[in-house]
Amino acid sequence: TPDGECALPPDRGLCRGNFTRYHWDKELGDCKEFNYSGCAGNANNFGSQEECQTFCKAKSTYLKLWKKVWDAMQSWKSRGYS
Template identity: 40%
Template sequence: MRFAVAVAVSVIAVITLLTTCEATSLPAYCLLPKVTGSCNQLYSRYYYDTKTDSCTHFIYSGCDGNKNNFRTYRDCKRRCNNW
C-alpha cells in the first residue's frame, strides 16, 4: 500500500514538473502582454497570445510597445509558437 502511494505521488510530481517546464520554455518576451502603444500610426503586427497558444493580429501605434511585437505572423510563430 505504501509503495503504491509513493509511486502515485512520484508520477504526479513528474507530470507537474514536465508541465511546468513546458510552460516556461518560451522566451521571456513571448510571455509579455500585447501593447498597442500610444502614438497615432497604424501598423499591422502580431503578438504571441499565451491564452490561445497562438500568434494573433493586432494594430500597433508605433511607440511604447514591447518585444512581443512581430512584423509578420511567420516571425511570431517561429520565435514563440514552435516550442
C-alpha cells in the first residue's frame, strides 16, 4: 500500500520477550502502544511514540494531501480537461 509500513497491523513477533513498542494505527491517525516479543514482527514497530509519530504522521499527512491532488486531477480529467 502507499502507506507502507505504517499501514501494517501491529505484530507481536515470535519470541518470548515483552517490550513496550509503538505502532501507527491508521484508523486512529496516531500511534498506539503494543507489546513486542523482541524478534520478527513487521516494520510498523517503533521504539518511542515520538519516533512513530515523526515517521508515520508526516507520511499520513503527505498521503492525504496527495490524494486530494489526485482526486482533483481526476475530476478535471472527467470534465474533458487534460
